[in-house]
Amino acid sequence: MLCSDVSIPGLKQVIRYIMFTTVVLLFNTIVLIIWIKPSNRSAVTMCLSLLAICDVLSIVCATTHALTGFTSDEWNDGSFCPVYQLSHVLSSLFHSISVLVTMSLALQRFVVCAFPFRGRRICNKKLQIGLITISFILPIGFMSPNLYGLHTLRKVTFSNMDSLGNDSVWYNRSFTDFDIEKRSCSALNNKTLSEETSTDVRDYTAICVSPIMLSGEILQVFLFWRIIFLHIISSITITFCMGFCLLTVRKTKIRKLQSRRVETMLTSHKKKTLLLALVMFSILTGEIPNCIYLTLKMVYGNSHDDIWLLSRTGQTFCELFTANSYLHNVVIYIAMSRQFRREICQQFPCKRK
Numbered sequence: 079m080l081c082s083d084v085s086i087p088g089l090k091q092v093i094r095y096i097m098f099t100t101v102v103l104l105f106n107t108i109v110l111i112i113w114i115k116p117s118n119r120s121a122v123t124m125c126l127s128l129l130a131i132c133d134v135l136s137i138v139c140a141t142t143h144a145l146t147g148f149t150s151d152e153w154n155d156g157s158f159c160p161v162y163q164l165s166h167v168l169s170s171l172f173h174s175i176s177v178l179v180t181m182s183l184a185l186q187r188f189v190v191c192a193f194p195f196r197g198r199r200i201c202n203k204k205l206q207i208g209l210i211t212i213s214f215i216l217p218i219g220f221m222s223p224n225l226y227g228l229h230t231l232r233k234v235t236f237s238n239m240d241s242l243g244n245d246s247v248w249y250n251r252s253f254t255d256f257d258i259e260k261r262s263c264s265a266l267n268n269k270t271l272s273e274e275t276s277t278d279v280r281d282y283t284a285i286c287v288s289p290i291m292l293s294g295e296i297l298q299v300f301l302f303w304r305i306i307f308l309h310i311i312s313s314i315t316i317t318f319c320m321g322f323c324l325l326t327v328r329k330t331k332i333r334k335l336q337s338r339r340v341e342t343m344l345t346s347h348k349k350k351t352l353l354l355a356l357v358m359f360s361i362l363t364g365e366i367p368n369c370i371y372l373t374l375k376m377v378y379g380n381s382h383d384d385i386w387l388l389s390r391t392g393q394t395f396c397e398l399f400t401a402n403s404y405l406h407n408v409v410i411y412i413a414m415s416r417q418f419r420r421e422i423c424q425q426f427p428c429k430r431k
Contacts, residue, residue, distance in 0.1 A: 184354070364402065
């Protein structure tokens with residue numbers, strides 16, 4: 079949950095997003111430069127590259143969402159702007175893809191650790207392509223109702239100078255602000271509209287409220303299954319796989335009697351497993367608070383300031399943890415991968431004294 083659909087973005091939130099976007103873009107660009115090189119390409123590095131791309135797109139969309147909401151003259155103006163709505167949906171979409179890509183990595187590493195001899199044959203190219211495809215299809219499927227119901231910015235021109243004072247002003251209002259039967263506008267202190275204006279509003283509302291718009295109950299059902307499949311199940315799966323991988327690393331003992339080749343293979347397997355376990359932990363630091371937030375939001379709704387996680391402070395907490403999780407991976411790669419460090423030194427050479 080990088081961007082909230084509840085509160086108006088403030089200046090501090092916008093600055094925070096811009097700072098995070100700059101750093102995430104810089105870090106993940108380095109990751110892509112290193113992992114996409116032909117000499118470094120493998121099944122794991124391609125997944126890590128895809129993870130970096132999704133993280134960048136998610137936080138860029140979240141920043142666009144915050145900027146659009148902050149620069150709007152009124153909250154209703156922003157909430158009904160297609161850019162504002164689309165950026166919010168896309169940010170959640172790319173974050174969900176990132177989580178499922180991490181889950182696919184976790185499952186493959188679990189199989190390799192659980193079945194040392196058959197694991198690499200099981201986790202072949204076809205399986206990986208299948209898991210990545212599912213990682214895209216599931217989020218798009220669960221987020222499609224939100225994309226399906228995007229609205230354009232509703233602008234209604236009032237021509238009744240007696241009731242509204244100025245016919246040249248464009249009032250950016252939701253169609254729900256107008257009472258067609260009473261010919262009044264609740265957003266403008268229930269002022270009575272002229273017959274001509276009421277006709278314009280009624281005709282315009284008929285265009286806005288089209289039959290393709292989904293009801294709130296249907297969206298709630300999609301939200302429920304989205305939380306189950308994209309957040310709860312994925313978090314539990316990643317946690318289990320991470321714990322199993324760490325337990326495997328701890329039990330793996332490299333004996334001196336083993337051959338040099340076997341010793342090298344075991345050491346490489348141990349380091350790679352530990353690296354992927356840390357990547358799993360990184361995504362969980364942002365996903366678990368997000369999962370709890372979405373569950374509480376579904377159960378209690380938006381307006382519950384007595385629940386800390388649903389308050390503005392709680393939302394900021396979730397946003398910070400999610401954004402921070404995007405910054406951990408490059409640090410993990412530098413700390414755990416000699417190959418990554420060597421490639422950085424080659425790409426960005428420095429003079430040694």
